[in-house]
Amino acid sequence: MADRKTLHVTVTAGPYGNESPISVFRLVDTALDKGHNVNVLAYEDAVLLTAKAQKQHDDPVWKDKTEHHTDAGKAHSTTAEFVERLLEKGKHEPHLNWYV
Secondary structure (H helix, E strand, C coil): CCCCCEEEEEECCCCCCCCHHHHHHHHHHHHHHCCCEEEEEECHHHHHHHCCCCCCCCCHHHCCCHHHCCCCCCCCCCHHHHHHHHHHHCCCCCCEEEEC
């Protein structure tokens, strides 16, 4: 696609504080699906979205609902795992660049 468009996004919200990062993840995912390149600048607290020190944790509300569990058997993926999946998806064309 010679005329591929590029979306530039800046995110400042850190993990788990509000829904903004999840909205960014959905926006990036949709843009890649539509064939657009994406550049994300994670700034301020958003640099923690990719922190590998995050740990999955059980959510007692969903403990008995296996359909809500991730492959690791926990109820919640970390934001770092979401970003990792997006980066894998955007490895080739269309391309995702994630800057911290």
